Amino acid sequence: MATHNATLSRQARRSPSAWHLVVAVLVALVVLGIYAYAHELSEGMAVTGLRNIGPMGGATWGLYITFVVYFVGLSFAGISTAALIRLARIDRLRPISRMAELLTVVALVLAGLAIIADLGQPLRGIVNLLRYARPQSPFFGTFTLVISGYLFASLVYLYLDGRRDAWLTEQTAERHRGFYRFWAAGYRDTPAERERHDRATFWLAIAIVPLLITAHSTLGFVFGLQVGRPGWFSALQAPSFVILAGVSGLGMLAMIVAAVRRRQHREEELGVEIFKWLSTALVILVLSYLYLVVVELLTNLYTGSSRERDVMSELLFGDYAWIYWGAIGCFVGALVLLIFRVALPNLRGAVWPVVVAGALVNLGAIGKRYLIVVPSQTKGTLLPYDEGSYTPAWTEFALVIGLISLGVLSYMLFTRYFPIVEHPQPEPAEREEAQ
Amino acid sequence: MRRAIVVTMVVVGFVLQATAFLFLAAPLGIPTEVRYSDPRLPFAPVIFILGVVLVFSAALVYELVPDRGASDG
Numbered sequence: 001m002a003t004h005n006a007t008l009s010r011q012a013r014r015s016p017s018a019w020h021l022v023v024a025v026l027v028a029l030v031v032l033g034i035y036a037y038a039h040e041l042s043e044g045m046a047v048t049g050l051r052n053i054g055p056m057g058g059a060t061w062g063l064y065i066t067f068v069v070y071f072v073g074l075s076f077a078g079i080s081t082a083a084l085i086r087l088a089r090i091d092r093l094r095p096i097s098r099m100a101e102l103l104t105v106v107a108l109v110l111a112g113l114a115i116i117a118d119l120g121q122p123l124r125g126i127v128n129l130l131r132y133a134r135p136q137s138p139f140f141g142t143f144t145l146v147i148s149g150y151l152f153a154s155l156v157y158l159y160l161d162g163r164r165d166a167w168l169t170e171q172t173a174e175r176h177r178g179f180y181r182f183w184a185a186g187y188r189d190t191p192a193e194r195e196r197h198d199r200a201t202f203w204l205a206i207a208i209v210p211l212l213i214t215a216h217s218t219l220g221f222v223f224g225l226q227v228g229r230p231g232w233f234s235a236l237q238a239p240s241f242v243i244l245a246g247v248s249g250l251g252m253l254a255m256i257v258a259a260v261r262r263r264q265h266r267e268e269e270l271g272v273e274i275f276k277w278l279s280t281a282l283v284i285l286v287l288s289y290l291y292l293v294v295v296e297l298l299t300n301l302y303t304g305s306s307r308e309r310d311v312m313s314e315l316l317f318g319d320y321a322w323i324y325w326g327a328i329g330c331f332v333g334a335l336v337l338l339i340f341r342v343a344l345p346n347l348r349g350a351v352w353p354v355v356v357a358g359a360l361v362n363l364g365a366i367g368k369r370y371l372i373v374v375p376s377q378t379k380g381t382l383l384p385y386d387e388g389s390y391t392p393a394w395t396e397f398a399l400v401i402g403l404i405s406l407g408v409l410s411y412m413l414f415t416r417y418f419p420i421v422e423h424p425q426p427e428p429a430e431r432e433e434a435q
Numbered sequence: 436m437r438r439a440i441v442v443t444m445v446v447v448g449f450v451l452q453a454t455a456f457l458f459l460a461a462p463l464g465i466p467t468e469v470r471y472s473d474p475r476l477p478f479a480p481v482i483f484i485l486g487v488v489l490v491f492s493a494a495l496v497y498e499l500v501p502d503r504g505a506s507d508g
Contacts (some may be wrong), residue, residue: 132473133480134461144480149487156491184500196498204494211487268474 019412026409033402037117045120049393057388059377063396064118066370067403069219070248071111073365074141074240077249079154080103082161083205083212086430093277095269095421098165099256101158102414103249106150106407117399127238130196138225141218146174150215153208161201163187164194165419176417183418192435216242223372230304231311231376240292246285248365251334251358254278256411258355261419271422275354282357283338293328311380319389320375322366330364333357437500451486455479462492 040047051058061414081100085093119125122420133140149200187193187405217238222230224237261270300312334357341353380390415422457463459479461471474480 130481130484131477134472134474135456135480135483136461136463140480144484145455145487148484149491152488153491163498186501200494200498204491207490433474 019416023409023412026412028407030250030409033399033405036398036402040395040399046392047395048397051388051390052384053377053388054381054385056257057361057378057386058174059374059388059390061118061373061377062390063370063392063400064114066143066366066373067400068111068114068118069241069369069373071114071403071407072216072219072221073105073245073369074252075106075111075150075154076212076242076245077247077253078102078107078301079212079252080246081159081250082157083209084199086205087209090277092273094424095254095266096257096274098158098161098254098420099260101161102411102420103253103256104154105151105158105409107249108154109410110403110407112151113403114400117403120195132200138218138221141214142222145211145215145218149303150208150211153211155240157201157204157208159183160197160204161422162179162418164189164197165423166422168423169419179417185364202323206261213242216245223376228382229376230307230380230382232372232380234296236292240289240296241351243285243289243292244365244368247282247289247331250278250282250285251353251361251365254282254354254358255362258351258358260415261351264415264421264422272351276349279338279341279354279357282354282361283335285336286335286361290331290335307380307382311375314379315374320371323371325366327364327371330360330367334360334364335426344408440500441497443495444496448486448489448493448507450484451489453486455483455486495500 048062049058050060050062052061078100081093082097082104084090085097085100087170116122116126129144133144137143163184164187166180167187167189170177170180179294218240220241223232224234226232257270257278261267270284297312300308304312337353337360341347341350346422347353374390378390381388437499460474462475464471466472470492477480
């Protein structure tokens with residue numbers, strides 16, 4: 001405990017200029033995002049590249065919704081991993097549990113902000129959603145259940161899971177003791193409290209799993225149930241969303257674990273075993289996703305309607321081909337890298353291939369999310385309109401960059417002031433001694 | 436006492452969700468009329484969400500509220 005808290009206080013005391021420089025850059029990017037949003041709010045959605053489908057030849061959903069889907073996807077793997085660690089009692093992965101929980105919370109907040117950015121009149125949108133939403137609608141499952149219930153559940157999980165470390169940190173912290181005391185909320189790490197905590201988080205994990213499957217499937221249904229929209233209408237949308245969510249989230253988690261490992265010198269706690277697990281899970285999920293991509297491709301090209309084939313041709317050979325093949329290249333590249341990591345003796349046990357693979361699958365996931373959202377609107381109309389086009393405006397890019405920066409900044413600040421790696425539970429012998 | 440509060444919160448939470456979903460939100464069925472589009476009670480979705488929040492809040496109560504008579508106080 002002493003070592004653990006000493007690390008944290010050392011970190012809080014030190015003021016490395018590189019850290020401050022990164023924070024300053026991130027704050028500047030967040031301000032840029034706020035400026036872009038203020039511009040959008042005062043001038044209207046006309047300052048974005050979004051236009052009505054059909055007569056205006058545009059897309060009403062663009063970069064913002066692409067990133068809503070992407071952020072919600074990131075959150076999936078975070079809480080799934082945390083729940084899996086708890087339910088399956090995978091003790092060797094416990095050090096990454098809090099990183100996964102925090103990833104979920106941050107990603108869901110960003111998803112909520114991205115939805116607000118997409119609304120021309122956000123207040124009206126939020127009030128009407130709460131007033132008229134149909135719980136039977138996929139939109140409700142996604143935009144309401146995800147952002148309220150799922151976020152709340154994840155916050156509860158993160159809070160309760162952090163009480164013990166808050167209490168431990170309070171013992172030796174030189175600053176912010178009030179904050180740690182508030183978080184610990186009277187926790188004293190007695191055997192009864194530990195038992196109660198284990199029971200509570202176990203049931204929380206059980207309750208969160210169906211909620212997150214529902215939330216992510218309904219996100220797929222938002223697109224997959226639209227019968228009049230070639231490119232979207234597919235039974236594979238929901239499972240594809242869930243699997244791609246797992247791919248991008250685990251990839252992001254691998255990058256975060258590597259960054260924390262390097263930054264906080266935690267080579268021992270965040271050992272190669274963790275990367276091996278992440279790498280194996282990533283390989284299985286990427287392979288599953290590529291299988292779904294091939295199945296969808298064959299079905300649409302072989303038996304799809306002419307409109308369905310048109311959209312598919314645009315993806316494969318048209319305006320969007322560079323994104324499509326770029327994304328597939330990222331997934332295949334990540335797969336090859338992870339297989340090489342196992343096959344080549346000099347790469348065995350290396351961390352960097354998992355990190356690079358994580359970055360690649362995230363790039364691929366963003367590309368695929370964009371392709372799910374946009375081409376069906378610009379090229380997939382059943383009505384006799386001309387083909388449309390969509391090019392994101394600078395406001396959209398600035399806002400999305402601001403959101404990503406906000407996410408990174410929040411994560412960095414949290415890890416600076418709170419133990420991001422859970423302190424190991426005492427062994428039974430230690431517990432008896434303490435009693 | 437603490438356990439009783441927790442169980443009550445979970446039960447009430449699920450009841451709220453079921454009530455909002457089945458009886459207060461827009462009717463289930465093939466939407467052939469306007470009434471299938473609007474909730475029977477305005478803000479019925481809020482009640483559904485409150486139900487979800489209540490269920491998960493039970494975990495907070497379970498951990499934070501001291502149990503009188505227990506060894507850890």
